[in-house]
Amino acid sequence: MSDGPSYGFDTLQIHAGARPDPATGARQTPIYQTTAYVFRDAEHAAALFNLQEVGYIYSRLTNPTVAVLQERIATLEGGVGAVCCSSGHAAQIMALFPLMQPGCNVVASTRLYGGTVTQFSQTIKRFGWSAKFVDFDDLDAVRDAIDDNTRAVFGESIANPGGYITDIRAIADVADAAGVPLIIDNTSATPYLCNPISLGATLVVHSTTKYLTGNGTVTGGCVVDSGKFDWSASDKFPSMSQPEPAYHGLKFAETFGPLAFTFHSIAIGLRDLGMTMNPQAAHYTLMGIETLSLRMERHVENAMTVATWLENDPRVDYVTYAGLESSPYSARIPSVCPKGAGALFTFAVKGGYEACVKLVDSLEIFSHVANLGDTRSLIIHSASTTHRQLTPEQQEAAGAAPNVVRVSIGIENAEDLINDLDQALTKATA
Incomplete structure (x- = not known):
């Protein structure tokens, strides 16, 4: 699609990120069922691995079918970029991974999916992370729970299982005042009913398994980056603001600006955690989003x-x-x-x-x-x-x-x- 007119949601859910296949003219996004991609030459390969050029290297990192889905979800959510992964649970870890270090905590709503409560209260302890659970209807309690080691605030737009609605703007104001990002799980609402980024969220996560796919066929997850958070405003997020040894001292925030989180999640998160979405799952989800x-x-x-x-x-x-x-x-x-x-x-x-x-x-x-x-x-x-x-x-x-x-x-x-x-x-x- 062109960058000209501003299209409506119904149009974007069908067209965003998708173009006719240049090789065949296929109108529906093909399933690129491949593990690797041929480089033009040695110089091209080196540029890709140095993050000096955007392209396809290996399907653990990037895949053309998945890329269309990422662009479509990011567009519908009003973000600058997105990273798809293997499940909603994977998306939560992917969202936290660039932000957390041993000894850090996330302040989370008490009204969360039970599996998320377990992941935050038990599993992330193995990374040296912790979670503080707070009633998000009590803004003072949220403020009090945030301390010098807090690196994110996490809630759901429409909470599972009760369908409770979070006052995202109010929680975003609390997170902003503390200088930490707000992560909103928008699975139950979808971008059609709720737009967390417009209400102040920094990151949006989805279990694409649910409404986005809508037909109960495949699992998947997605993290959408608003591009609005200043990762260099403090020393809390060294993964984003400090030199990255694996890329010869590259600083993600300095090099990629608003897309810093997205690039880090691919170049570091998917590279090392391997929580990859397969192209067939992306294809099913793309078809689901059309309706x-x-x-x-x-x-x-x-x-x-x-x-x-x-x-x-x-x-x-x-x-x-x-x-x-x-x-x-x-x-x-x-x-x-x-x-x-x-x-x-x-x-x-x-x-x-x-x-x-x-x-x-x-x-x-x-x-x-x-x-x-x-x-x-x-x-x-x-x-x-x-x-x-x-x-x-x-x-x-x-x-x-x-x-x-x-x-x-x-x-x-x-x-x-x-x-x-x-x-x-x-x-x-x-």
Whole structure:
């Protein structure tokens, strides 16, 4: 696409980053199923390895199919660049990797996906990193948690599993005042519903496995760079601001400017961590993104219909969908996600843990899976699965109490979804 007019989201989700294949004229982005690329000559190879020229070396680092996906997601998010990787969990580590050192910490929301809580509370300790979990609705608590060793603040735009909406602008202001980047996981919202960078986020991460692909076929992750953070403003980020020994003293921030984080994530992150996205996964995700806006509109419409019905059902204690007027987060929708509150939420079943298990086992249209963001409607009992490894206190804080189930509302007929829930609730609460 040309750099001329400013295109709308629906156009960009189809065209951004993609051009007809110069060799064949193929209109759809080909799957470049190759590990390596032939250099023009020795001088060309040396320039690529010295980061003096941009190009393809080896598919652990860069691949033409993946490159199109990176450009498309970066464009939709309003970033200057992006790096795709093997999963959403990989994207989180990729986002933190250039920022952290042993002894450093990240301040994270208590309302996060259970796997993220485990990754931050347990796994990153092996790198010498740590995490402080704070209620992001309490801005003073976030400020107090940030110390001299904090290198990032991390939250979700629409939190999994409860669908809670984060006041991204307020959290960004706190992070900015402390001189640290804000990382927002935008998986549940997608760039169609929420644009974290415009609200002050430095980096945006995605599990592309979810809504961006939308069909439950491949795993993937992405880190989008806003290009707006000054990595040289302090000595907190030496990987970005100080000489890099592996590249003869090159300074990423000085050499690449707004694209410093993106280049570092490829040249160092993918090179050494190897969390590579394969080109076939990129191809499936590119096809999924082509219909993102259409799917998200139906997801939101169905979620509102189903959540309203559940809220009025006497067998249900409460519903956490932020789109409902009763939600304490409904007031944030116009500023954070003006096109809707997504399609992920929880509801509490009268009868507790046992009733939840019966409900899950009695559904016919809803699929009982450890996934979200599919065209199909999905359900899971988080306390016995995705959040099972957490303490009861952590489960409560994350919105995954034993009497709660999480639903990801798909794009089926809403009446069919309600009828399926109705018959399953009857069996679960009999």
